[in-house]
Amino acid sequence: xxxxxxxxxxxxxxxxxxxxxxxxxxxxxxxxxxxxxxxxxxxxxxxxxxxxxxxxxxxxxxxxxxxxxxxxxxxxxxxxxxxxxxxxxxxxxxxxxxxxxxxxxxxxxxxxxxxxxxxxxxxxxxxxxxxxxxxxxxxxxxxxxxxxxxxxxxxxxxxxxxxxxxxxxxxxxxxxxxxxxxxxxxx
Numbered sequence: 444x445x446x447x448x449x450x451x452x453x454x455x456x457x458x459x460x461x462x463x464x465x466x467x468x469x470x471x472x473x474x475x476x477x478x479x480x481x482x483x484x485x486x487x488x489x490x491x492x493x494x495x496x497x498x499x500x501x502x503x504x505x506x507x508x509x510x511x512x513x514x515x516x517x518x519x520x521x522x523x524x525x526x527x528x529x530x531x532x533x534x535x536x537x538x539x540x541x542x543x544x545x546x547x548x549x550x551x552x553x554x555x556x557x558x559x560x561x562x563x564x565x566x567x568x569x570x571x572x573x574x575x576x577x578x579x580x581x582x583x584x585x586x587x588x589x590x591x592x593x594x595x596x597x598x599x600x601x602x603x604x605x606x607x608x609x610x611x612x613x614x615x616x617x618x619x620x621x622x623x624x625x626x627x628x629x630x
Contacts, residue, residue, distance in 0.1 A: 451495050454505075454517075499523070532597060537571050537587045539626055546609050546618070549573065549581045549591055553603040560598040567594055572629075574621050582612070584622050 496517065499505045504523035508516045549568060553561035565579075571590065573581035588606060595604045612618065 451499055451504075454495060454499060532567070532593070535567075535571065535590055535593070537583060537585055537590055539629065540585055542584050544610065545584075546612055546615075547583045547585070547587050547591075548576075548607045548609055549583075549604065550607070551579045551600070551604040553579075553600055557600060557603075560600050564594060564598055564600065564604070572622075572625050574618060582618060584618070 496505070496507075499517075500507055503520055504526055506518045506520055508518055510516060551561070551564065553564070565575075565581075568581045569575065571583070571587070573583045576582050591604070591606050595601045
């Protein structure tokens with residue numbers, strides 16, 4: 444999404460959030476989605492919005508549907524959805540908060556035919572600060588289930604990835620030291 448202006452990125456993200464709200468039946472999730480949108484429209488330059496939408500349409504990231512009442516609807520295309528997902532993945536971070544004493548563990552056994560997805564997942568887990576316990580086992584101290592589900596869906600590897608929460612692990616002192624150093628680096 445690097446070739447898109449900030450306004451175009453916001454328009455695509457707002458369209459995605461609208462779709463998420465429409466498809467979601469959990470009231471608690473509504474507020475989480477809306478919280479992430481906070482101020483999204485406020486910073487968009489009204490003078491440029493029509494031009495930006497026209498450019499998004501010409502780049503086939505959105506389609507336009509004319510409504511019977513003279514208004515129109517913007518619809519995110521598949522190409523647009525992929526752009527948004529890539530953008531979301533680039534800015535994805537796991538929040539460092541007060542530790543609850545539990546370890547989040549991601550295990551995977553992804554077939555060789557999906558090696559690019561396996562390598563991409565491994566790389567992204569490292570960028571997110573996970574500790575590589577073994578080649579296909581990663582550990583993190585903070586809640587990250589939403590991020591893991593997003594990655595699994597994005598790389599289309601759901602059958603091969605497992606997520607769990609454990610309370611004890613035998614090398615806990617080493618892990619605590621690792622994450623204490625990581626937290627200090629990110630402060």
